[in-house]
Amino acid sequence: MVVSERLDSGLRLVTECMPHVRSVTVGVWLTRGSRHESDAESGVAHFVEHMLFKGTASRSAQEIAQTIDSIGGQLDAFTAKEYASYYIKVLDDHLPLAVDLLSDMVMRPALVPIDIEREQSVILEEIKMVEDVPDDLVHEVFAQQFWSRHPLGRPILGTKETVSSFDSDQLRRYFSRTYLAPNLVVAAAGHVEHERMRELVERAFAGLPVGDATSIDAPPAVAPGLVVRQKDIEQSHICLGTAAYPQADERRHALYVLNTILGGSMSSRLFQHIREDRGLAYAVFSGLTTYSDAGAITVYAGCAADKVGEVIDLTIAELAELRRTPVGAAELQRAKDHLKGSLMLSLENTSSRMSQLARHEIYFGRHFSLDELLSAIDEVTADDVQQVAVDLFSGGAPVATIVGPALEERITADRLRI
Numbered sequence: 299m300v301v302s303e304r305l306d307s308g309l310r311l312v313t314e315c316m317p318h319v320r321s322v323t324v325g326v327w328l329t330r331g332s333r334h335e336s337d338a339e340s341g342v343a344h345f346v347e348h349m350l351f352k353g354t355a356s357r358s359a360q361e362i363a364q365t366i367d368s369i370g371g372q373l374d375a376f377t378a379k380e381y382a383s384y385y386i387k388v389l390d391d392h393l394p395l396a397v398d399l400l401s402d403m404v405m406r407p408a409l410v411p412i413d414i415e416r417e418q419s420v421i422l423e424e425i426k427m428v429e430d431v432p433d434d435l436v437h438e439v440f441a442q443q444f445w446s447r448h449p450l451g452r453p454i455l456g457t458k459e460t461v462s463s464f465d466s467d468q469l470r471r472y473f474s475r476t477y478l479a480p481n482l483v484v485a486a487a488g489h490v491e492h493e494r495m496r497e498l499v500e501r502a503f504a505g506l507p508v509g510d511a512t513s514i515d516a517p518p519a520v521a522p523g524l525v526v527r528q529k530d531i532e533q534s535h536i537c538l539g540t541a542a543y544p545q546a547d548e549r550r551h552a553l554y555v556l557n558t559i560l561g562g563s564m565s566s567r568l569f570q571h572i573r574e575d576r577g578l579a580y581a582v583f584s585g586l587t588t589y590s591d592a593g594a595i596t597v598y599a600g601c602a603a604d605k606v607g608e609v610i611d612l613t614i615a616e617l618a619e620l621r622r623t624p625v626g627a628a629e630l631q632r633a634k635d636h637l638k639g640s641l642m643l644s645l646e647n648t649s650s651r652m653s654q655l656a657r658h659e660i661y662f663g664r665h666f667s668l669d670e671l672l673s674a675i676d677e678v679t680a681d682d683v684q685q686v687a688v689d690l691f692s693g694g695a696p697v698a699t700i701v702g703p704a705l706e707e708r709i710t711a712d713r714l715r716i
Contacts, residue, residue: 305479313490322386325386329483330380332454333515335494341421346469349417355404359515398498414465425453428455436537436598437596440539448518488648539697550673552685559620570580576612582599620683630646695715
């Protein structure tokens, strides 16, 4: 059973009891990410995430690690464009310690100058690593073009210049205005009772600052264009895409089905026609990126430089076909069954359940049961899928980025028109 409530401080608490397991995953989710930064502080949310592991007012970084290791727990974190998450998975007996440790990290980080200097070097290496992983780089270049001149287009890691400029005062200013009770969601799933969790959270987060949740920036507009970035590597990497729906749009389930049919599974059209039928690429797939007020559906492929044009042509043809012709009954059912199976399998552990609880709370303000989600997928029709394709694939040319060696032929924006 899922229970959610807003505490007097403004902090939100949501729990799901899973009595058949012995573990609990508890996460603290900050409803602020890289899109809420200014240009000058690009990367600060991710930097602060790193610093919260470097020690608190009462625990050193080594003591944090030893505390988790001594109970066989798993501690991790990540920063996204609209939120950041810190989470621990432990046996249910160790839940009080997990809550205490998380609260210490997100309320009392040390932010010591010498640690900041060391972490700058670490994150600068992380930025370089993206440059050396072309299938990551092509998506980063795509986002920068797609959401051009908007915070969603900036890299989560920041830039060499901004990361190098951070100091203790700047990090503390960001932390003090951001890590506030109204901006936090505590989610827990596993062998846990809501009342017990509330007692632990109220005690551990008693000193959490209370303030007003800051407003989000204006919705982004898609910036059309083709970006080719030459790089001395063995393979060309292609990413192209169009605008899609925001996270909570009522058409989202039809979009999920469309994405599965297009390139979201081994039986998808892109995988079968580009890899299996023609052997043009090892990796080819489509994916969805959705935010509170915007979204994108993208296609990625890695291929030989002399095959880039052919892969793009085939991809554009698949988008046009989805817009033009309703999907058949067997293909539609296969996509639905794939989605439902993937969803059910993904929710078989406490960590994934905790993440779903938090994301539902952040984007919907309520929890959707598994039965509700499965029913919504079942209700998608072929007409629904085609209408989404008409809506998304009729705006002219997708945005496209190519990273790789010099191309064998010239790719123009006109060639991308659907």
